[in-house]
Amino acid sequence: MGGHSSHHLSKIPDLEEIRRETGFTPSSIKRLHHRFQALDKEGKGYLRDAIDFPTFIRILAHFRPIEEDKSKEPCLDPEPINSRNNKLKFAFQLYDQDRDGKISRPELMEVLRMMVGVQVTNEQLESITDRTIQEADLDGDNAISFQEFKQSLEKMSIEQKMSIRFLK
Template sequence: MGSSSSSMDHIPDAQQLMQETGFSAAHLLRLHERFEVLDKDQRGELRPHDFGAVPELALNPIRDRIIGAFFSPGQETVNFASFVRTLAHFRPSDTNRTRDGAQPDPANSSTRKLKFAFRLYDQDRDGKISRAELLEVLREMLGMQVTEEQETEEQVTEEQLQSIAERAIQEADLDLDDAISFDEFRKSLEKVNIDHKMSIRFLK
């Protein structure tokens, strides 16, 4: 216990971070180790290219979007606290956790997870997922799955992608404005296990 607390001394605002994110002291220490490994220049902050060393992201087709989610618009670096707060979205939801109604939802709540996922699509931050934004994500996802060696008649065509995007918009767009709002996005994913979909094994 003593060695754990002494190790926590070099983590700024450790207690506040644990309370805010739900990570345990052991988790926070492990994340700090991962952060220091990524922070090769020992600056105490990460830049987008530093995330290239994360094997869990290397094969993710939308890794650039996930990495971008760690950074606010115009922000070029992220410190440890921001790093941990973003990763908290990928923690399993605390289904038995009770909270004061005055407190905001924790980052790992289903609502916050969905908002985080929504922002990965809504790149222009206008509160809607447009057809173009949906198509862009589909292209990125398929671009990683189809290598040059796999370019056969089985490859998904642009026309098929357009059809997939069209169907997704039609199914989710309840107010018929040709885009998907957050509420429509949330409703369309009601039966999806968001905890399972949003997981990054940073703690391994």
């Protein structure tokens, strides 16, 4: 059985790099690779919008719970994908659809509309959007920069809200 596992893992491209970058264990990578293959019903090696396995697992790594660091020594490794800052960057990028470094009113409206669907009226959605920008926009440019986004979520437990417990 052990030979089958390592044989299966050897088929995963860039396994060691993925393990180091994402923090996933080899068994988790194997499980996620199996899930990826199940989602790739046509066997193309990628999902919709050309998401290959390394991209798939790097996206999921943002949602891996943050492990408490037992040692208090400074770490020389790059910031982990699942750090608070990287989770916030990932969330910010979902809103900043044109990648200009700001969340504009139309971008915020679009994402909120996708999230709530027909549950709210256009007027309610506009009110929520305007209030959100008003509260988060500190420099008065009618948009939300990453720094403003980060500051507006300062007291929120992003580490908990953007973690999926089975992703260890």
